[in-house]
Amino acid sequence: MKKILSLLTLLVLVTLFLTACSSDKGATTPTSANVNNNEDMVEIDFFHRWPNEPRKSFYDQKIAEFEEANPNVKINVDSVLNDSYKEKIRVLVSNDGLPDIFSSWSHSFAENLVSSDRVLSLNEIIKEDTDWSSNIMETQFEGFTFDDTTYGVPFTVDGKAFFYNKSIFEENNIQVPKTYDDMIETLDSLQKAGYETPLVEGLTNTWAISHYLGTIFQRIVDPEILVQDYNTSTSKFTDEGYIKGLEIFQELTSYMGEVSTAIDHEAARNMFAAGEVPILYMQFAEVKLVQDIGDVDIGFFNFPSIDGGKGDQTALTGAPEGWMLSKSAPPEAVEFLKFITSPETAMEFTKADGQLNAIKGGITKENANSTSLEAYDILLDSSSTAVWFDNAVDINVADIFMRGGQSLATKQITPAEIVKEVQQAVQKLQ
Amino acid sequence: MILKRIKLVPVLFLLPSLLFLGVFVYIPIVQNFFNSFFDFSVFSQTKEFIGSRYFKELLEDKILLTSFANNIKYAVISVIFQVFFALILATILEDKLFRRIAPTLRVIYFIPVMISISVIALLFSFIYNPQMGLLNSFLELIGLESLAKPWLGNATTAIYAVIAMSQWQSVGFITMLFIVAIQKIPKDLYEAADIDGAGRIRKFFNITVPQVRETMFVNVLITVTGSMLVFNEPYILTNGGPGISSMTLSVHMYQLGFIKDNMGYASAVATLIFVVTAIFALIQIKVSGTGKDE
Numbered sequence: 018m019k020k021i022l023s024l025l026t027l028l029v030l031v032t033l034f035l036t037a038c039s040s041d042k043g044a045t046t047p048t049s050a051n052v053n054n055n056e057d058m059v060e061i062d063f064f065h066r067w068p069n070e071p072r073k074s075f076y077d078q079k080i081a082e083f084e085e086a087n088p089n090v091k092i093n094v095d096s097v098l099n100d101s102y103k104e105k106i107r108v109l110v111s112n113d114g115l116p117d118i119f120s121s122w123s124h125s126f127a128e129n130l131v132s133s134d135r136v137l138s139l140n141e142i143i144k145e146d147t148d149w150s151s152n153i154m155e156t157q158f159e160g161f162t163f164d165d166t167t168y169g170v171p172f173t174v175d176g177k178a179f180f181y182n183k184s185i186f187e188e189n190n191i192q193v194p195k196t197y198d199d200m201i202e203t204l205d206s207l208q209k210a211g212y213e214t215p216l217v218e219g220l221t222n223t224w225a226i227s228h229y230l231g232t233i234f235q236r237i238v239d240p241e242i243l244v245q246d247y248n249t250s251t252s253k254f255t256d257e258g259y260i261k262g263l264e265i266f267q268e269l270t271s272y273m274g275e276v277s278t279a280i281d282h283e284a285a286r287n288m289f290a291a292g293e294v295p296i297l298y299m300q301f302a303e304v305k306l307v308q309d310i311g312d313v314d315i316g317f318f319n320f321p322s323i324d325g326g327k328g329d330q331t332a333l334t335g336a337p338e339g340w341m342l343s344k345s346a347p348p349e350a351v352e353f354l355k356f357i358t359s360p361e362t363a364m365e366f367t368k369a370d371g372q373l374n375a376i377k378g379g380i381t382k383e384n385a386n387s388t389s390l391e392a393y394d395i396l397l398d399s400s401s402t403a404v405w406f407d408n409a410v411d412i413n414v415a416d417i418f419m420r421g422g423q424s425l426a427t428k429q430i431t432p433a434e435i436v437k438e439v440q441q442a443v444q445k446l447q
Numbered sequence: 448m449i450l451k452r453i454k455l456v457p458v459l460f461l462l463p464s465l466l467f468l469g470v471f472v473y474i475p476i477v478q479n480f481f482n483s484f485f486d487f488s489v490f491s492q493t494k495e496f497i498g499s500r501y502f503k504e505l506l507e508d509k510i511l512l513t514s515f516a517n518n519i520k521y522a523v524i525s526v527i528f529q530v531f532f533a534l535i536l537a538t539i540l541e542d543k544l545f546r547r548i549a550p551t552l553r554v555i556y557f558i559p560v561m562i563s564i565s566v567i568a569l570l571f572s573f574i575y576n577p578q579m580g581l582l583n584s585f586l587e588l589i590g591l592e593s594l595a596k597p598w599l600g601n602a603t604t605a606i607y608a609v610i611a612m613s614q615w616q617s618v619g620f621i622t623m624l625f626i627v628a629i630q631k632i633p634k635d636l637y638e639a640a641d642i643d644g645a646g647r648i649r650k651f652f653n654i655t656v657p658q659v660r661e662t663m664f665v666n667v668l669i670t671v672t673g674s675m676l677v678f679n680e681p682y683i684l685t686n687g688g689p690g691i692s693s694m695t696l697s698v699h700m701y702q703l704g705f706i707k708d709n710m711g712y713a714s715a716v717a718t719l720i721f722v723v724t725a726i727f728a729l730i731q732i733k734v735s736g737t738g739k740d741e
Contacts, residue, residue, distance in 0.1 A: 104705050111489040129708075221600070221688060278689045279577045279600025413707050424690030427602040438509075445504075 059349045062116035063094045064109075066102035075369050076357075083356050090349050100224075110135055117346035118354055121169055123160025123336045124408045130341065131168050137342040138166045142351055149355050157337040157375045160404065169339045170358050171375040172366075175302050176335030176396045177228050183314040185212070185295040193316070197265065197323045204272045207295055214274035217294045219282035224407055226422035227415055229269070229298060231406025232320045232334045233262040239327040249411045249446055254439045258327070263425060263432030265323070270426040278426050289313065300335070301392040305371025308388070315388050317395055333399035336408065337375055413442050476721065483715035488708045501715035511716065514694045517606050517681075521613070521695065522674035528614040529621045529670045530663060536618070537625030538651055553626065556619035564616070568683035571612045575599050575684075599685050602692040609681050609693055617673075621666050628662035629655060664735035668728060675724045696720050 063080065067073055073096065080092045095116070097105055103126070109115050110133045121127050130136055143150040153171060161169030181193070189210040194200040207215035218225050234243065238258035246252040270277065277285070289297040290310035298320075299307075307313060322330035340354055356362065363374040368384035373393050380393045407415040421435035483501055485494040505511060536556070540549045559567065574581045577597035586595045598608040632654065640650050656663075678697035681687060687694035687702070696716065704713030 107489050107705060107708070221686070223686075223688070275597050275600065276577045277600070279575070279597030284578070413709070416702075416707060420688065420690050423688050424602065424692075427600070427689050427692075429602045429690055429692065 057089055059090050059347050061090060061092045061118065061347065061350045061353055063092050063353070064106070064116035064119040065094070065096050066099060066120050068096040068098055071369050075366060079357055079362060083353055087349065087352070090353075092353070106130065113345075115343040115345070117343050117350040119341055119343075120338060121161075121341045122338055122405070122408055123169070123171070124404045125410070126408045127161050127169055127341070128163055131163055135344055136168050137344045137346060138168060139170065139342065140167055143167060143170075146355065149359065152360050152376050153358065154375050154377055157339075160336055161339060161341075169341045170354060171337035171339040172358050172363070173302070173338050173372050174335065174375045174396060175300050175338070175373065176333045176392070176399065176402070177232065177298060177300050178317045178319050178333070178392070178395060180289065180297050180299045180303075180307070181316050181318065182289070182292060182295045183316045185210075185292070186316070193318045194321050197321045200321045201268070204296075208272070212295055214272065214276065214294060216269060216272045216296045216298075217285045217288055218270075218273055218277050218298060219280045219285040220270070220273070220278045220423055220426055221280060222282045223416075223419035223423070224405075225282045225285075225298075226266075226419045227407040228334060228405060229266055230262065230418055230422060231403060231409065233265050233323070234259065234406070235328045235332055235334065235403040236320065236323045236326040236330060237262050237265075237328060240329070243328070247409050249414075249443075252410075252414070252443045252446075254414075254436060254443055259436050259439075260432045263421070263435055266422060267425045267432065270422075273426070278423060286310075301389070301396065302372040304389050304392060308371075308386075317392060319395065319399070329401050331399065332401045332403050333396065334403045334405065335396065336402070336404045339375070411446060413446060414439055417442055479714050479717050479721075483711060483718050485714075486709075486711045489705070489710060494711075497711070501712045504712065505715055505719060510691050510694055510699055511696070511719075513691050514696045514699045517693065517695050518675050518677070520606060521610055521677055522671050524607075524610050525613065525617070525670040525674050526667055529617050530666050533618050533621035533666070534625050534656075534659065534663065537622045537629055538655055540622070541626060541629045542647070553623070556622055558619070559616045560620045560623075562616075564679045565683060567612065567616055568680060571608075572599070572684060575608055599693075600689055602689050605685050605689065605693040606681075609684050612684070613677070613680050617670070621670070624662055624666060625659060628659040632658045661735075664731060668731045671727050671731070672724050675720060675727065696723075 063076075065072075065076060067076065076094065076096075080094055084090055084092060096102075102120075106119060106121075107129075110130050115133075115135050121130055150170075154174070157171035157174060158167055161167055161171065185191075185207075186193070189206065191203055191206055191210075192199075194203045204215045218229070220226060238246075238256050242256050242258075246254050246256070285294070285297055286299065286303060286307060287310060288294045289299075290307045290313055292311060292313055304315065307315060319331065319333055340358065342350055342354060358376075360376050360379065363376040363379045364381075364384050366372070367374050367380060367389075371385070371389060373380055373385075373389065373396065380390065382390070385393065403409075407419065410418075417435065417438050421430055421438070424430040425432070425435070482494075484496060484498060486497045487494040539545060540552055545552070573579075575598040577583065577600065580598075582598065583592075583595040586592055596604060598604050636654050636658070637650060640654060645653065676697055677695050678701065681693050681695050682698050682701070685693045687698045697720065700713050700716040700720065703709050703716060
């Protein structure tokens with residue numbers, strides 16, 4: 018009797034184990050899990066990258082509104098922050114677990130996701146419903162369009178500029194720099210005025226380095242060579258401009274102090290907002306974050322022009338962010354996409370969050386303060402836009418430049434060594 | 448019939464654990480080895496066979512070299528602090544002098560072991576913080592502000608800062624293992640030594656150390672293999688930076704796979720980690736002759 022009992026227990030254990038393993042697969046098949054036929058309830062998996070306020074509450078509220086208007090829809094939301102989002106979405110897109118609707122950056126990041134063949138083409142949806150799609154700036158679709166097929170809907174636009182503390186500049190009678198040489202002079206005079214680190218950056222965030230490098234390369238290197246080098250299949254990185262660009266970055270880090278390699282961008286932003294640091298290279302999306310912490314009188318200037326540079330000297334670095342759908346998304350997810358990219362949602366969004374939206378006429382005095390409007394004008398007036406460097410080149414190349422940037426700041430490597438490493442990596446990729 | 452059943456039952460008892468081990472340990476190891484001969488990314492499921500190219504690349508990978516050196520530093524420092532220092536600590540705690548407060552001290556030393564590593568890493572990022580960190584403030588307080596530096600942002604100190612945190616966390620666990628071993632040493636050995644007039648230090652080297660030899664080898668094994676696999680601490684504190692100065696093998700592997708999207712090469716690095724750990728374990732088992740004493 019005892020033996021039979023123990024045998025039975027074992028049998029139960031083994032079957033439990035086996036079923037546990039197999040049911041794993043069942044749960045991840047998307048469509049069958051999404052639609053529950055019994056009650057005609059449709060579940061939409063929604064994944065975004067803002068677990069922080071104010072956006073989390075904004076999207077929670079939008080979800081509640083959509084669910085109320087569509088009682089047969091239930092939205093399961095999940096969110097993780099920036100770098101973790103990049104990692105998680107990469108894992109999700111590689112298997113059948115891709116959520117129905119999710120946020121994405123433009124250009125190479127989007128292209129990578131699209132290459133999984135699991136992202137829905139939006140051409141027809143955009144063509145069918147022009148009432149909705151014509152509200153969105155056409156220019157911003159470019160970063161989500163590959164081989165004439167659009168895979169994403171842009172929702173926010175962004176640009177990178179030097180934020181400066183107007184009152185510190187006025188007190189010390191310092192002019193906004195126009196050229197890179199002016200910039201160095203400005204930094205020197207700020208140092209004389211008692212600001213030991215006139216410029217700061219959170220260099221532990223490698224993307225912050227890539228934003229600097231992207232802009233500097235865009236200013237210096239011939240645009241044609243840049244296009245060629247940013248395309249993995251034709252890239253060489255043999256131009257002298259890259260070494261010069263890294264030297265410029267190294268010169269800038271010499272003003273950032275020892276602290277910069279140990280802090281993140283958020284800490285740097287807090288230093289700026291507290292008035293400790295007069296200049297910081299930031300995204301327009303951060304205007305509200307700075308204003309929430311301290312009342313610094315913010316001014317902007319674009320990255321100054323570089324003498325002898327072959328690129329467009331007044332281009333602005335920045336790119337849109339938007340939404341994508343999975344191929345297995347139910348039709349209700351399309352409706353939800355239209356809902357969260359509607360002009361009404363966009364107006365409310367900018368009011369709540371401060372980030373500029375990609376809707377035509379979406380930024381007015383009603384939903385943005387004067388500082389944001391100033392930023393919006395710089396963005397619309399820029400002669401051209403350069404995309405984020407880490408989104409523009411292959412991640413292997415970006416990683417060498419970004420980690421190299423950290424090593425430059427700690428003086429562990431020379432610009433020429435970094436470029437040589439990049440050249441080797443590029444050869445391997447081809 | 449009866450004979451058959453007797454043979455079947457023990458096999459059945461082994462089956463669940465074998466299944467678990469097979470599915471979660473052995474099959475992945477084999478699959479990983481197999482994967483390192485292919486070029487593939489997370490995004491696409493098609494794999495391209497490239498033979499042993501990645502294993503050749505391992506030999507010229509600069510980051511891998513730095514990572515391996517860091518792992519070795521990790522192992523050496525961990526053995527010194529976690530094994531030798533912990534043994535001394537355990538001996539002191541078991542000494543007659545400390546009998547009253549020993550239980551309290553044991554709890555104090557053991558608490559870090561029970562805290563999640565993410566929490567500890569966040570805590571230490573505040574301690575090492577260059578602007579308001581406890582460590583720099585403390586150095587300033589005792590007049591050593593010249594020694595204050597951005598610990599995690601400096602290429603030479605970053606890895607040691609990470610290692611130091613690990614020591615603080617793990618020393619309690621190893622101490623606990625030693626305490627258990629010391630408590631098992633027969634008391635008459637110490638009494639005999641007392642009669643012969645041996646002092647504390649003599650007793651430590653001639654009785655305690657030989658008697659806890661077995662535990663010591665187990666602890667060396669735990670710390671060395673642990674040091675070869677270390678991931679959480681550098682990943683959370685520095686993410687391998689600045690530059691590649693605090694990269695370890697596991698962080699390198701993770702970044703190759705999930706950030707640089709080169710799963711095949713990441714598998715090759717994983718295979719290397721497995722081989723290195725296995726070699727260390729084999730050497731130690733051979734040298735210590737564990738299990739033969741009894």
